Amino acid sequence: MNIAMLLSMAADGFPDRVAIGDRADGLTFAQWRRLADGGAARLGSASPGVLAALAPNGIFPAVGLFAAATAGWTYAPLNYRLPETARKELLATIDPAVVVGPDTENIDDWVAKAGETADGLTGTGFEAADDPRAVAVMLFTSGTSSAPKAALLRHEALFNYIVNTTEFGSAEEDEASLVCVPPFHVAGVAALLSACYTGRRLVPMPSFAPDLWLNTAREQRVTHAMVVPTMLARIVNALPPGGPDLPHLRSIAYGGARMPAPVLERALEVFPNVNFVNAYGLTETSSTICVLGPDDHRAAIASDDPAIRARLASVGRPVPGIEIIVVADGGEPVVGDAPGEIWVRGGQVAGEYLTQGSRLDEASWLKTGDVGRLDPDGYLFLEGRLDDMIISGGENISPTEVEDMLLRHPAVAAAAVVGIPDADWGERVGAAVTLREGEVISAADLRAWLAERIGSLKTPREIALWPELPLTPTGKVVRREVRAALLAD
Amino acid sequence: MSENSTVLATGTRLRSQVCDAQIIVVRPPAQPVTLTCGGAPMIEIGAPVTEGLSLDPDLSGGAQLGKRYTLAVDDGSLEVLVTKPGKGTLAEGSTPLVLKSAKPLPASD
Numbered sequence: 001m002n003i004a005m006l007l008s009m010a011a012d013g014f015p016d017r018v019a020i021g022d023r024a025d026g027l028t029f030a031q032w033r034r035l036a037d038g039g040a041a042r043l044g045s046a047s048p049g050v051l052a053a054l055a056p057n058g059i060f061p062a063v064g065l066f067a068a069a070t071a072g073w074t075y076a077p078l079n080y081r082l083p084e085t086a087r088k089e090l091l092a093t094i095d096p097a098v099v100v101g102p103d104t105e106n107i108d109d110w111v112a113k114a115g116e117t118a119d120g121l122t123g124t125g126f127e128a129a130d131d132p133r134a135v136a137v138m139l140f141t142s143g144t145s146s147a148p149k150a151a152l153l154r155h156e157a158l159f160n161y162i163v164n165t166t167e168f169g170s171a172e173e174d175e176a177s178l179v180c181v182p183p184f185h186v187a188g189v190a191a192l193l194s195a196c197y198t199g200r201r202l203v204p205m206p207s208f209a210p211d212l213w214l215n216t217a218r219e220q221r222v223t224h225a226m227v228v229p230t231m232l233a234r235i236v237n238a239l240p241p242g243g244p245d246l247p248h249l250r251s252i253a254y255g256g257a258r259m260p261a262p263v264l265e266r267a268l269e270v271f272p273n274v275n276f277v278n279a280y281g282l283t284e285t286s287s288t289i290c291v292l293g294p295d296d297h298r299a300a301i302a303s304d305d306p307a308i309r310a311r312l313a314s315v316g317r318p319v320p321g322i323e324i325i326v327v328a329d330g331g332e333p334v335v336g337d338a339p340g341e342i343w344v345r346g347g348q349v350a351g352e353y354l355t356q357g358s359r360l361d362e363a364s365w366l367k368t369g370d371v372g373r374l375d376p377d378g379y380l381f382l383e384g385r386l387d388d389m390i391i392s393g394g395e396n397i398s399p400t401e402v403e404d405m406l407l408r409h410p411a412v413a414a415a416a417v418v419g420i421p422d423a424d425w426g427e428r429v430g431a432a433v434t435l436r437e438g439e440v441i442s443a444a445d446l447r448a449w450l451a452e453r454i455g456s457l458k459t460p461r462e463i464a465l466w467p468e469l470p471l472t473p474t475g476k477v478v479r480r481e482v483r484a485a486l487l488a489d
Numbered sequence: 490m491s492e493n494s495t496v497l498a499t500g501t502r503l504r505s506q507v508c509d510a511q512i513i514v515v516r517p518p519a520q521p522v523t524l525t526c527g528g529a530p531m532i533e534i535g536a537p538v539t540e541g542l543s544l545d546p547d548l549s550g551g552a553q554l555g556k557r558y559t560l561a562v563d564d565g566s567l568e569v570l571v572t573k574p575g576k577g578t579l580a581e582g583s584t585p586l587v588l589k590s591a592k593p594l595p596a597s598d
Binding site: 001005008009012013130132156160163165166167168169170177181187190191194198200224226251253255275277279287288291293294319320347 | 499500502513515534554555556557570572573574591592593594595596597598
């Protein structure tokens with residue numbers, strides 16, 4: 001059970017189909033596998049170590065991932081945009097045997113040499129290592145509420161994820177996925193694996209800009225795309241007056257952070273013929289554990305029933321092989337649709353870190369740290385991180401509820417709500433807000449507007465107007481930074 | 490069971506002795522089973538092939554690449570994935586396994 005087998009199957013099943021890049025002269029599945037074999041031979045399987053990569057989306061992450069897997073190494077993609085000191089800190093944590101990227105071996109050279117090595121290989125190529133418990137991928141979590149941790153994803157977890165959620169060779173010949181999620185994020189790794197296994201061509205974007213996304217999608221006849229909410233908002237805002245000219249686009253999946261309702265509603269309007277998919281997952285669960293599918297979206301947007309309509313804000317239902325329960329403070333499942341901590345179990349759930357070890361309980365449940373509730377039909381709704389819940393004067397306040405209302409104000413572009421330590425109240429509610437271009441409103445007016453709608457208890461005592469919010473590469477607000485800045489004011 | 494005493498765990502890889510088929514166990518069986526392909530017991534990937542075996546014409550419907558197979562009476566346990574295709578029919582003893590119907594999810598990544 002080695003993820004390299006997924007690429008071998010694809011190379012056997014549809015060798016000459018274009019796998020990565022331009023539809024006319026991109027890399028085929030057979031060539032992808034040759035490069036992975038060559039890369040594996042370069043790494044060697046005698047003493048497997050960690051291959052760290054500082055590389056944008058492109059050929060390298062696709063080859064590096066499978067080269068490492070084939071040789072029994074661990075692939076560790078890092079955020080190449082981090083400042084040098086931060087990069088060095090992360091590298092020191094994982095102690096890689098080989099680093100590819102700036103300051104070391106150039107990524108293109110590495111791939112070129114993998115190709116030369118592959119040409120010298122005889123027979124069927126490099127025989128893949130076969131230890132399901134070996135660590136295939138190491139990823140740093142986004143670290144919105146605490147310092148980033150190195151999560152370990154073993155071959156069996158990733159393999160289970162792909163086999164349970166996708167069907168081999170199910171993509172039509174003309175399908176292509178535009179990949180603009182970062183390659184050092186679990187969604188980037190999952191994108192490589194599922195495109196490979198389904199036979200869908202990958203169109204990697206090294207960096208994101210809305211115009212570039214629209215142009216690439218049109219030129220490359222992209223059928224599928226995965227975006228984070230901030231990207232979707234920028235794409236929708238960048239559309240020409242006549243709407244998008246993307247006749248081939250069939251599906252947009254989104255996830256990685258909370259989707260603001262106005263953004264989704266607008267996107268559904270401007271892309272009426274596109275299937276929307278909301279995917280919820282964690283680094284520690286090998287990507288997606290819940291999906292809100294296209295039919296769910298259509299039913300919700302067309303419904304007058306508030307319970308059905310509300311599902312636009314849901315992350316949907318568990319994927320095959322995944323069990324989800326919502327658990328109250330005492331450790332027992334909640335009754336009905338009450339909120340609690342989301343626990344998840346299944347073959348794709350890893351829940352393990354480099355220095356902290358496994359975080360699964362004795363019954364294999366992973367406590368996600370996310371707060372949510374399940375409606376009577378099993379649709380999951382997220383309410384934020386457990387650590388981010390604000391307890392003020394003994395009342396529980398969900399920051400996302402306050403943020404959602406702030407986003408309803410026409411002048412507000414983005415909002416982050418946090419608990420600030422307070423001598424009298426335990427915590428008090430604080431907010432940082434960015435305004436839409438050209439809009440002006442005072443913090444006092446915004447507070448008054450909010451108090452009318454959600455009451456004074458939940459209304460932030462202080463609202464700071466900032467030019468921008470600190471975000472992770474997938475568009476999640478880094479709350480610990482917001483809290484620290486508000487506390488310092 | 491003497492010929493095929495391999496304990497089938499998730500991740501166990503087996504191959505046919507009479508064609509090119511290879512499989513991986515995705516979900517282990519609830520009860521011990523003897524998996525065959527083309528009429529001959531399947532063996533672990535590295536194990537030596539017994540000489541003199543040949544493909545049983547009655548069990549030559551083929552094992553398709555990337556397809557998942559379960560027991561004819563699916564008890565929700567055994568599931569295998571074909572990682573290399575072959576001419577032989579996958580079976581439990583002489584009862585062919587059946588193709589698991591695909592219910593693909595919408596693409597989420």
